[in-house]
Amino acid sequence: MRQNIFILTAWLCSTTICLSPLPASATDSAEQSITFVGGGYGHGIGMSQYGALGRSEAGHTYDQILSFYYDGTVLSDVEAFGDGTTDFAEGADDIDVLLSVRTQVAVSTPLEQVGSWELEVTAGGQPVGTITSPLDATWDSGAGRWIAMNADRDLCDGISACENAPLELAMSGEEHVVLEQWANGPNIGKYRGGKIILHPAAVNGPKGTLPSRCGGGNSFCVIHGDLDLQEYLYGVSEIPFSWPEEALKAQVVAARSYAVSRVLARNASSWPEPFDLYDSVSDQKYSGWDEDNYPGGWTDCADGTTWCAAVDATDDLIVDYEGEVAETFYSASNGGATAEPPDVWAGGTTRPYLLAKEDLFDSGDHNPNYSIRERTYTISQVSAWLNSYTPPSPIPSDQLHVGTVQSILIDGPPSGRVSFAPITIVGSDKTVTVTGRVSGGQIIDDGPYGFRFYAAIKEGCQATPGCDPLISTNFKIASFFDVHPDQYFYEPVTWMAGSNITTGVSPTLFAPDDYVTRGQLATFLWRFKDRPSSALPSPFVDVAIDAFYAMSVAWMAETGITTGTTASTFSPNGFVTRGQAAAFLWRFAGSPDSTVVNTFDDVENGRYYTNAVRWMVQWEITTGTSPITFDPEDSLTRGQIATFLWRLAGQPDAFHPDSTLPSFMRT
Numbered sequence: 002m003r004q005n006i007f008i009l010t011a012w013l014c015s016t017t018i019c020l021s022p023l024p025a026s027a028t029d030s031a032e033q034s035i036t037f038v039g040g041g042y043g044h045g046i047g048m049s050q051y052g053a054l055g056r057s058e059a060g061h062t063y064d065q066i067l068s069f070y071y072d073g074t075v076l077s078d079v080e081a082f083g084d085g086t087t088d089f090a091e092g093a094d095d096i097d098v099l100l101s102v103r104t105q106v107a108v109s110t111p112l113e114q115v116g117s118w119e120l121e122v123t124a125g126g127q128p129v130g131t132i133t134s135p136l137d138a139t140w141d142s143g144a145g146r147w148i149a150m151n152a153d154r155d156l157c158d159g160i161s162a163c164e165n166a167p168l169e170l171a172m173s174g175e176e177h178v179v180l181e182q183w184a185n186g187p188n189i190g191k192y193r194g195g196k197i198i199l200h201p202a203a204v205n206g207p208k209g210t211l212p213s214r215c216g217g218g219n220s221f222c223v224i225h226g227d228l229d230l231q232e233y234l235y236g237v238s239e240i241p242f243s244w245p246e247e248a249l250k251a252q253v254v255a256a257r258s259y260a261v262s263r264v265l266a267r268n269a270s271s272w273p274e275p276f277d278l279y280d281s282v283s284d285q286k287y288s289g290w291d292e293d294n295y296p297g298g299w300t301d302c303a304d305g306t307t308w309c310a311a312v313d314a315t316d317d318l319i320v321d322y323e324g325e326v327a328e329t330f331y332s333a334s335n336g337g338a339t340a341e342p343p344d345v346w347a348g349g350t351t352r353p354y355l356l357a358k359e360d361l362f363d364s365g366d367h368n369p370n371y372s373i374r375e376r377t378y379t380i381s382q383v384s385a386w387l388n389s390y391t392p393p394s395p396i397p398s399d400q401l402h403v404g405t406v407q408s409i410l411i412d413g414p415p416s417g418r419v420s421f422a423p424i425t426i427v428g429s430d431k432t433v434t435v436t437g438r439v440s441g442g443q444i445i446d447d448g449p450y451g452f453r454f455y456a457a458i459k460e461g462c463q464a465t466p467g468c469d470p471l472i473s474t475n476f477k478i479a480s481f482f483d484v485h486p487d488q489y490f491y492e493p494v495t496w497m498a499g500s501n502i503t504t505g506v507s508p509t510l511f512a513p514d515d516y517v518t519r520g521q522l523a524t525f526l527w528r529f530k531d532r533p534s535s536a537l538p539s540p541f542v543d544v545a546i547d548a549f550y551a552m553s554v555a556w557m558a559e560t561g562i563t564t565g566t567t568a569s570t571f572s573p574n575g576f577v578t579r580g581q582a583a584a585f586l587w588r589f590a591g592s593p594d595s596t597v598v599n600t601f602d603d604v605e606n607g608r609y610y611t612n613a614v615r616w617m618v619q620w621e622i623t624t625g626t627s628p629i630t631f632d633p634e635d636s637l638t639r640g641q642i643a644t645f646l647w648r649l650a651g652q653p654d655a656f657h658p659d660s661t662l663p664s665f666m667r668t
Contacts, residue, residue, distance in 0.1 A: 035383055035409070036485050037376045037458075039476035044345045045335030045416050047071065047328075047355055048255050050240050052335065053248045055362035063250035067320055070339065071329060071354045076254065077321035079230065079261055086268040087277070089230050089261055091316065094195060096233045096264070097226035098287050099276040100180065101189050104219045107181040108170055108197055109135040114177060122149065122156060125166030130156045138168060140201045142219045147199075167275065168199040171227075177290055180223060192236070192289035195227040200275040210273040224276050225289060230257065233278075234312045238288040239331075242308040249311035256285055258320040258329040265326060322354045330355065335363050336475040340416035347421065347438060347446060357415040376471055377485075378462065380406055386461025387426065392453055393439045401435070401457055403428025411451065411478060419451035420474045426454070481511040488513070490640035493647030500665040502528040502646070513640030520550035520573030522582065522642060526562070526589050527553035529646060529663050535559050541571040548573065562588040580610035580633030582642060586622070586649060587613030591657025595619050601631040608633070620655035622648045 048070040056066045064076060079089045087095045110118040122129040122136070124147060137150040147163040149156040157163030172178060172194055180189040180197065200206070200222040202215040215222040225236075237256050240248070263284055264277045280287035320327040330342075341357045342349030387401040408427040413419050425434045435453050438446040455474045462470040477495075484494045490513050497503040498511075502525055506512045517525075527533070535555040538546070544554050554571050557563040562585055566572040577585075587593075595616040604614045610633055617623040622645055626632045649655060651667045 033380045033482045034377050035380065035406075035478060035482070037378075037471055037476045037478055039336065039376070039417070039472055044330070044332045045338065045340035045418065045475070046332065046342055046345055047330035047339070048251065048332075049335040049339070049360055049363045050248075050252065050331060050333050051368035052360050052363035053251045054240075054244055054367055055365055057245040057248035057251070058367065059362065061247065063247045063254065063315070066247065066251040067254060067329075069360075070255075070331075071320050071322070071327050072356050074320045074322045074327050074354050076318045079257065079317045079319045079326075082261060082265065082319070082326055084265055084268055087264050089317075091229055091231055093229050094227040096228040096230060096260070096278065097198065097224050097276040098228070098233065098236075098278050098280050099214070099222055099224055099274070100192075100280050100287075100289075101223045102214070102216045102220055103182060103189075103223055104216075104221070105137070105139045105182065106189070106199065106223050107135055107137045109179040109181055111177045111179055111191065118176060120176065120178070121171045123169045123171070124157065124160065124162040125164075127160075127162035129160055129162065129168075132156075132170075136170065138199055140199075140219050140221050142201070142203055145203065165201075165204055167201070167204060169226075170197045172196065189223065190289050192225045194232050195225060198222075198224040198226045198275070200224060206273045206275040208271065208273055210271075212274045214274050222275060225280075225287075226276070230260070231312060231316065233260065233287070235309055236287050236289045237285055238308075239286050244307075246307060246311060246314075249307055250315050252331075253308075253311045253315050254318050254320060255329040255331050257315070257318065258327055259285060259331070261319055262326045262328045322352075327354055328352065334368055335360055336417065336473075337361070337364050338416040340414065340418055343421065344414045344416050344418045345420065359415065376462075376469055378458070378468070380482075382461070382465065382468075383458065384428070387428075387454075387457050390457035390460065392437075394442060395444060396437045396439060396453075400433060400437075401426070401453070402430070403433055404430030409478060413451070413477070416475065417477045418475050419455060421449055422451040423449040424451040424454045481505050484511050484513060488640070490643050493643040494640070496647050496650065496665075496667065497525070497643055500529075502665065503643070511639065513638060513643070515639050516576040516636040517582075517639045517642045518573065519571060519575050519577050519581070520548065520554070521639070522577050522585060523550050523553035523557055523563070523571075523573070525642065525646060526585065527556055529650070529665055530556075530589070531664050539571070541565050541569060543570045544573055557585075560588075576636040577642070578633060579631060579635050579637050579641075580608070580614070582637050582645065583610045583613035583617055583623070583631075583633070586645060587616050590616075590649065590655055591660035593655065593657040593660075601625050602629045604631050604633060616655070617645075620649070620652045622652070622655070 053066050068074065083089055118133055120132050122132060132151045134152055139148045141148055145165050147157045147168050149163070149168060177191060177193040178197060179191050181187065182189060200212065200215055202212060202217050202220045206212045212222065234253060234257055239256060240252050242249070260278055267277065278284045320329050338359050339357055341351055341355055343351060344357065384404065384406045387403060387406065390401050391398050392400055403426050406426060406428055410425040411419055411422055413422040423434055425432065435450055436447055437444050438450045452474055455471060459470045462468040481494065484491055494503070494511055494513065503511065506515070533556055535552060537555060537559050539551055539555040540558050541554065544551055550573055554563070554573065558565070563571065566575070593616060595612060597615040597619045600615050600618045604611055614631055614633070623631070650665060653662055653666055653668060656662060
């Protein structure tokens with residue numbers, strides 16, 4: 002199974018699902034519930050912008066931020082990556098950005114430049130005229146020419162250069178333009194430097210083919226072009242410019258790297274378009290010049306805005322992975338874990354520098370997109386929603402009609418995103434793994450498609466009065482019906498279930514308040530240690546050869562973790578005392594020395610568990626039942642032993658130096 006497994010109710014045997022009837026106490030499924038736990042929005046691949054904010058506030062530098070989100074990368078000079086088509090050196094005016102597709106556009110004068118504004122107009126590279134007042138341009142597809150109205154005069158009237166060619170308006174470094182959908186109409190945006198390029202849909206692009214993204218008929222692309230890379234970056238507006246300097250620098254370098262990687266990829270392909278980049282989330286948000294972002298004006302960024310300073314401070318730097326420009330994807334928030342491309346995009350290609358891992362700095366009050374969002378629904382609700390959901394044709398209409406839900410197994414990635422994760426639903430009527438992605442009335446992928454499970458639950462909830470629906474496919478399921486996120490053992494039990502250390506006492510229950518038996522604890526430790534084999538059978542007469550704990554107890558006896566309750570008995574059904582559990586865990590870790598001398602008033606010197614309890618205190622595996630008591634003779638609950646194991650899994654230094662660490666360590 003790939004990475005983490007989040008188990009709702011699955012009864013697992015190795016890597017297969019073993020079905021078992023619900024116990025009598027669990028047959029009233031309407032009284033039971035499923036808790037979904039989700040994070041924030043965003044695709045989560047690469048850098049989290051709010052994660053970068055959190056890291057910068059914690060003192061991380063921009064290069065440290067980038068190295069976390071893009072594993073194994075270094076910073077390099079962008080000038081080394083020109084490809085003969087595009088030069089990324091400062092001053093090389095090679096970047097063209099699509100702003101909009103229109104049938105009419107007005108190029109107007111900013112109020113502050115009335116009387117000093119002058120633009121050179123060319124068509125097909127030939128001069129058409131100079132304007133000092135707004136120009137209203139339309140493309141006449143029937144005549145194959147521009148109509149360029151300036152002060153009641155068509156600049157293109159009788160000009161052959163205006164036929165079957167782009168129209169361009171060049172600005173000097175001091176001039177700004179306002180683009181409107183029509184004269185005195187709604188703004189497209191405000192821009193400075195370079196050119197405004199109007200490219201008709203019927204005119205070939207730079208590679209000699211018709212563009213596919215400039216519309217059709219009278220449509221044309223509105224492009225801000227002839228920009229160098231720095232000028233382009235001055236106009237990128239992905240994050241608030243009030244954020245700390247290191248977060249801004251990280252965003253600048255990520256934006257520069259992403260832009261360069263996109264341009265290089267499109268140059269190397271049959272890209273037919275007359276532009277290099279989109280101005281939207283299709284690539285990254287480009288706003289040009291906007292007084293809201295640059296209240297003092299934008300002439301060479303002389304107002305000293307922090308964004309411009311970050312662009313200048315990281316001049317020419319890109320993210321380099323083994324000599325290639327990294328595709329530095331980023332999003333606003335990742336919900337607490339980064340994702341790999343196949344977790345988010347159908348057919349996404351893995352990249353060695355885009356790894357799925359926990360991102361603690363994405364969460365917190367600084368991120369309005371993130372909070373632990375819990376949604377709890379009854380089993381009867383979830384069952385009804387699945388049974389009433391009809392997927393798009395040609396998926397069988399009853400694919401999710403499983404009867405009463407008994408278990409759900411999500412083989413999901415660390416990010417928690419279930420879009421393309423295998424989801425198996427066990428119901429009273431049938432068991433189904435959700436598959437089949439549909440587009441245009443056709444199944445285009447027969448593989449796992451967890452998104453449909455999310456859609457069924459969300460749509461069912463939305464149709465239920467007072468129900469709060471799931472917010473995204475970034476979610477996990479509480480491990481068992483009786484384990485919920487507000488309980489201290491929730492994370493430990495979830496870790497145990499995800500590591501297949503526990504399968505619960507039934508397909509639906511973990512029984513956290515029940516006492517743990519000696520046979521159960523032996524099994525937990527054995528699974529935690531990666532299920533080692535034993536050369537000898539169990540030496541105890543009360544351990545049947547076919548008992549689920551037989552191999553576990555034999556291994557514990559062989560390694561000296563247990564000597565039994567007598568020389569010939571193990572008492573597998575007896576409850577584990579807190580003192581016994583301490584001794585088992587300590588021996589499991591290799592019986593390391595402890596620097597703690599005194600612990601609790603009820604832990605006497607010379608007892609079999611004395612050193613074990615002191616070791617547990619040293620490594621914060623236990624805090625006792627009170628500040629002065631450990632209660633070594635009391636029985637231990639399943640929730641408590643889960644917590645002990647989880648804490649030990651987070652303390653590799655708690656093991657003896659000669660011990661081999663289990664593979665399910667959390668750090």
